[in-house]
Amino acid sequence: MYVVEVATQKKHLIEVLPVETTDYNSLSKARYFFNWKEERKQEVYKVVLKGQNDILGLISIERIPSEWRVHIRLLTVSRENMGNGKVFENVAGNLIAYVAKIAVIDFGVLACVSLRPKSSIAQHYIDKYNMNATGMTLSLEVPEIVNLINQYDHD
Amino acid sequence: MTNKKNIINVDSEYGVDSRYKTSKEREHDSVALMEARLERIKKLPREQVLRTKLxxxxxxxENYLKEPVYDKQNHFxxxxxxxxxxxxxxxxxxxKDINITPVFLSKVINSHREPKEEFMLKLMIHSEKVFKHVGEFHKGTWYQIYYHExxxxxMSxxxxxxxxxxxxxxLTESVVK
Structure with a gap:
């Protein structure tokens, strides 16, 4: 999996890793928009450039085996990776694709990734990731979930 | 508030807080989503099911190869x-497709025989043909699985x-003086 450096269009390999206890000290609301310490007891992953420590984005999830789905609780990119002046492209996409891989490993054909964004930004996720809308919930299932994994899962 | 609004306008991907606020909200969403999903699953064509299973x-x-696994299972x-x-x-x-006997295949699957070099090469080529329709698949994967196990x-x-x-x-030669 890789991100694209916007200025040079150079591809950089990334790793998605579990957030460690010590990481929480550096996860400020100013840079990562939410109070990530509230997610300490959840399953939380970070995306970093391969071999580096700086966190480019974060995702917190809940596995719900009884419904064959993984729910995205919280998702963010770091402040410098959003907007027109962003340093790297595809940070959020890689995090969603990583969670999609977890869902397919756990639940196969029944796999589902869900999230519940505010209505003002829901359309963005529908357009960019081809998500299905059911009421307030957006979801990725087969075949869209497979397409997303194949789109992002390259070295 | 103005700042936050501007952020959303600039890039919706700065983040999503998707946590359920109440159990009622969660339950309602779960039921509606499950109903919609079951309808969609029913309509899945066989090729999509096959593609997803592969x-x-x-x-x-790939997960198995990420770290050492010490257990009694026959992973390969x-x-x-x-x-x-x-x-x-x-x-x-x-x-028949890879020109081996069903008995030999059965013995490999049941871990009663080691796969031969030729079997591994055939499996590699067969997988190339199959995964061409699924997604990226590293040629060396079957070998890696076998030797990783x-x-x-x-070691264990x-x-x-x-x-x-x-x-x-x-060790009869002196290595260190």
Whole structure:
């Protein structure tokens, strides 16, 4: 999996890793928009450039085996990776694709990734990731979930 | 508030807080989503089901290779079994496709025989043809699985093989002065 450096269009390999206890000290609301310490007891992953420590984005999830789905609780990119002046492209996409891989490993054909964004930004996720809308919930299932994994899962 | 609004306008991907606020909200969403999903699952064509099962297998194999696994399972044989049974309704059809006997295939799947070099090469080429329709699949994956399992087993079973083997190994040359 890789991100694209916007200025040079150079591809950089990334790793998605579990957030460690010590990481929480550096996860400020100013840079990562939410109070990530509230997610300490959840399953939380970070995306970093391969071999580096700086966190480019974060995702917190809940596995719900009884419904064959993984729910995205919280998702963010770091402040410098959003907007027109962003340093790297595809940070959020890689995090969603990583969670999609977890869902397919756990639940196969029944796999589902869900999230519940505010209505003002829901359309963005529908357009960019081809998500299905059911009421307030957006979801990725087969075949869209497979397409997303194949789109992002390259070295 | 103005700042936050501007952020959303600039890039909706700065983040999503998707946590359920109440159990009622969660329950309502779960029921509605499940109903919609079941309808969509019913309409899935066979090729999508097959493609997803193969992707699941590929991801499981990649996960297995990420770190040492010390257990009693026969991982190579289990992955092979899933691979064959996902694609073929009869194992003998796979055996025919790669020009081996069904008996030999059965013995490999049941871990009664080691796969031969030729079997591994055929499996590699067969997988190339299959995964062309699924997604990226590294040519060396089956070999990696096989040797990863060998290595993990060898390291974890040292108490079984080491006493006998160690007696046969000497160092007669002086390495350090």
């Amino acid at each position: 992707l699941q297998l590929k991801l499981k194999m 044989a289990n992955f092979l079994e899933t691979y064959v049974d996902t694609i073929y309704s009869k194992r003998s059809a796979f055996a 060998k290595l993990c087993d060898t 079973n040292q108490n079984q093989w080491r006493p006998k083997i160690e007696k046969q190994v000497k």
